[in-house]
Amino acid sequence: MTQLDDDSAIQILKTIAQARLHSGVPDLTPDLRYALADEFDASPKPSSEGDIARAALALLAEDPAFVEPIQIMSRQGVSTLRKSYSDPVTIALATAAILALQTRVKFKIATGGKWSFEIEKKDGPVKLLIERLLSYLPPMP
Numbered sequence: 001m002t003q004l005d006d007d008s009a010i011q012i013l014k015t016i017a018q019a020r021l022h023s024g025v026p027d028l029t030p031d032l033r034y035a036l037a038d039e040f041d042a043s044p045k046p047s048s049e050g051d052i053a054r055a056a057l058a059l060l061a062e063d064p065a066f067v068e069p070i071q072i073m074s075r076q077g078v079s080t081l082r083k084s085y086s087d088p089v090t091i092a093l094a095t096a097a098i099l100a101l102q103t104r105v106k107f108k109i110a111t112g113g114k115w116s117f118e119i120e121k122k123d124g125p126v127k128l129l130i131e132r133l134l135s136y137l138p139p140m141p
Contacts, residue, residue, distance in 0.1 A: 012053070012073045016086075043131060046116075052094075063103055105117050105126065
């Protein structure tokens with residue numbers, strides 16, 4: 001995924017995420033952000049939107065269901081992708097990243113409001129995406 005330019009990576013991720021929106025996405029509340037940082041021992045690094053999109057696509061590319069669509073869209077170029085992305089409502093990059101995370105992380109909230117997670121594995125693409133996402137978002141209060 002590192003060969004994709006920012007615009008291509010962002011557009012591919014949003015296209016894939018739009019199709020998954022029916023499953024629901026948790027809001028990135030301060031509580032969820034603290035829980036993710038703690039769970040993954042994440043060290044946020046400065047990240048651009050393109051960095052987040054590439055990290056999310058790298059995670060999705062580990063799932064056989066997403067490999068071919070990502071490869072096809074990667075070859076099409078941004079101008080073709082924008083034409084095929086016909087939904088007038090664009091989704092936020094952070095939402096798209098959370099949708100990508102949901103392929104590997106189950107988000108749970110207890111009655112007291114405490115977040116917990118079921119995770120396949122914490123290293124590699126999952127941790128990279130968490131670090132990029134947390135650094136991209138505005139500072140927590």
